[in-house]
Amino acid sequence: MRLLIFGRQGAGKGTQSALLAEHYGAVHISTGDVLRAAVANATPVGLEAKSYMDSGQLVPDEVMLGVVEERLAQPDIVEHGFLLDGFPRTVPQAEALLGITDVDVAVDLVVPEDVVLERISSRRVCSSCGRIYSVGMPPAEGWTCDTCGGEVVQRADDTPEAVAKRLAAYSSETEPTIRCFEDKGLLATVDGLGTPTEVQDRLVAAIDAAVAS
Ligand code: AMP
Numbered sequence: 001m002r003l004l005i006f007g008r009q010g011a012g013k014g015t016q017s018a019l020l021a022e023h024y025g026a027v028h029i030s031t032g033d034v035l036r037a038a039v040a041n042a043t044p045v046g047l048e049a050k051s052y053m054d055s056g057q058l059v060p061d062e063v064m065l066g067v068v069e070e071r072l073a074q075p076d077i078v079e080h081g082f083l084l085d086g087f088p089r090t091v092p093q094a095e096a097l098l099g100i101t102d103v104d105v106a107v108d109l110v111v112p113e114d115v116v117l118e119r120i121s122s123r124r125v126c127s128s129c130g131r132i133y134s135v136g137m138p139p140a141e142g143w144t145c146d147t148c149g150g151e152v153v154q155r156a157d158d159t160p161e162a163v164a165k166r167l168a169a170y171s172s173e174t175e176p177t178i179r180c181f182e183d184k185g186l187l188a189t190v191d192g193l194g195t196p197t198e199v200q201d202r203l204v205a206a207i208d209a210a211v212a213s
Contacts, residue, residue, distance in 0.1 A: 003081075028083050123158060
């Protein structure tokens with residue numbers, strides 16, 4: 001399965017991608033997670049990406065294409081397929097992606113802006129493994145990750161200023177990107193409101209219907 005998932009910041013893409021990747025046996029690639037690991041390891045890509053990420057801007061297309069092309073060529077992806085979360089985010093990224101691989105379905109997880117703003121302000125994330133928590137659903141003990149024992153923190157780019165920039169970039173850059181997949185008949189639109197299980201059931205039904213058609 002070769003899947004893309006679109007959705008505003010805070011729409012639940014991270015949570016749903018992990019569930020969907022498991023359901024379809026595909027490899028989950030979150031470009032945000034790949035970049036955060038590169039920043040943490042101070043790689044050349046990380047050093048270049050950090051200031052864009054911290055201020056809520058998109059990392060330049062040529063950097064992103066290098067990261068994604070390298071990852072898609074790895075044997076686990078060739079064998080199991082992929083679920084790309086956070087890529088493509090611009091029309092040139094979409095065109096480049098379609099030049100290197102076919103895509104079976106692109107899903108757009110739709111959540112209204114007022115809901116995502118509320119979710120982002122309460123979001124917390126493990127700085128080590130990326131597991132997502134919230135102020136209302138914290139780890140069992142303090143701010144220590146239940147999965148890996150890492151420190152659970154607020155993302156550096158979940159500040160109000162950076163969030164506003166990311167939402168603006170979503171409207172100006174990513175919404176036209178979604179239309180590319182709609183024009184190709186590859187888009188399934190799914191309501192992202194509800195419990196994680198309800199949303200997952202809707203996503204699986206929409207993906208299965210799109211693949212069968
Ligand atoms: P995310 O975790 O998906 O919200 O991504 C965090 C940040 O990483 C974004 O705000 C961008 O700065 C950067 N980023 C992730 N994916 C991309 C992409 N496809 N194109 C440009 N920048 C990206």
